[in-house]
Amino acid sequence: MKIVTGNDLVTGDVTWWTGKGWSRHVADAVDVGADGEHIAHVEEAALRVNGPVVIDGLMTEAGPVPAHIKDRIRAAGPTVRTDLSIRPDFQIEKA
């Protein structure tokens, strides 16, 4: 699956495209198929996201998960400060 992710322009928070807007939770991400670049362009122009990129994802029982470890860490927060994580239970190592 293809996922669109970026950062909130003002707060810098990691955000994920839900099909209707942006969520801080990767579990809300949707498969954008071939529309990712278009969505990224429109949303960035509207200042609703900063630096959007289309990444590979996997659909798991727990919901969408980024394929690459860098994006999984983005989804969960620093692995060495799980107290700051938005998803402390998120399994970084599982792809």
Next chain:
Amino acid sequence: MYKYDEYDQAVVDARVEEFRDQVRRRISGEMTEDQFKPLRLMNGLYLQLHAYMLRVAIPYGTLSGRQMHMLAHIARKYDKDYGHFTTRQNIQYNWIKLSDAPDILAELATVEMHAIQTSGNCIRNISADQYAGAAADEIEDPRPYAELLRQWSTFHPEFSYLPRKFKIAVIAADEDRAAMKLHDIGLQIVRNDAGEVGFRLYAGGGMGRTPMIAPVIRDFLPKADLLSYVEACLRVYNRFGRRDNIYKARIKILVHEIGRDEYARQVEEEFLHTKTLGLDAPEAEFQRIAALFAPPPFETGLPDEIDRSDPDFAIWVDQQVVAHKAPGYAIVNISLKPTIGIPGDASSAQIDLMADLATEYSFDEMRVTHAQNIVLPHVKKADLYTIWQKLDAAGLATPNLDLIGDIIACPGLDYCALANARSIPLAQKIAARFADLDRQRDLGELKLKISGCINACGHHHAGHIGILGVDRKGEENYQLLFGGSGAEDTSLAKIVGPGFSEDGVVDAIETAVNVYTSLRADGERFVDTYRRVGEKPFKEAIYG
């Protein structure tokens, strides 16, 4: 310590307001990210994995208690209650909101701090020996010269768009505590045969993708020529440094490609011109700066003896306390490397405590080291026990300076957008494996440095043991290097063999350490044994 004059303050205040307007225009959509990015980077604001990251400059690593309290305040008010001290003697905050950035810079400006030139292809924060002004072995305090270079380089119009970033370090002792030869320009204050004090200038060193040790360009440079000569060094680099390939744009590539002699010849030729431009500071201006770094009013007649009856305190003294040039005083190293901590991280409460200790016991002064620790430079020996007790209660008294537990680690893939692998969890696993302080002390000086990518912010090339994190088909992998040093015996570590998983590299280090203990001669450090016997016994033991 240096105090801003009206010009310094006006420059910093004006920059804050300029950036405030730039942020407003970005948030309102008047500027695109492509337009805004170079502007925010000029103010130390990066966009990292999880949020914006602000890097605050700490010139030559020197801070007052008031400034340190401000760093704690920013951590508390604008971030997640902690900061990360870096290998450039700076501090980084990992969770900054773009909308808060102008207010943060405004608050920093009230204590004579800023984030200018902590990013971009300009002359970065000038680093220096963390024991400057206190070390028993220094010729003179190098910081007035570092400050002179800071003023000269701030907003230097000719050097704001160099081929690549440019780092300068200044030291004043034979013992190199600032990795001086691994900088674009390294300056060592020396005394020549006539007894005059000047600089030995090195250029073309660096780590990163292509590590190189800087050769000597000028064996003796009179003090009065410092700025005009450094200007010449920069001009030659700015003119001929490569701009076609970011990986070949640092001065080290230029010096390597044209050769040390040709680079030095061109610098000398340029210097004939720059010396005529009136670039060097008038003596009165230099003396104004130097006076601000005058030694504090040390008391005389203080006892040199330390009551070592508390064994834990005695161990801490042996490991963390260094000789001071003034009788009755000592230099205290505060470890930011608790056994299972994050190298360089400190909470706002810890930052406040260190500030209080500096104010009460160290003439209101402290230093950040490139090894991500903090120094109280001027402490009465009679106060050491009290300081130790307070540090210990705050988790800041781990006695591991320069031991295997004193690991330098970049933020790595936990925070950094450029990283390929995590550094901090690996540092924690290694620290846990070698948690026994008696064992660490038996192993002696063993500098272990971890970078999460080839950019080498964790100085892995300069580690007695270095670790480089790489991405191997989407998985974190770690290359092991041996034999580096950033000290006066500067050398570049070499890759031992194929890389490892995170657990595998910890086992490999343990194996290497066991080889060292089986082969070491009296007084030999890990790196000494490695240099004497070569890589073969280490490689055989690790790879079979």
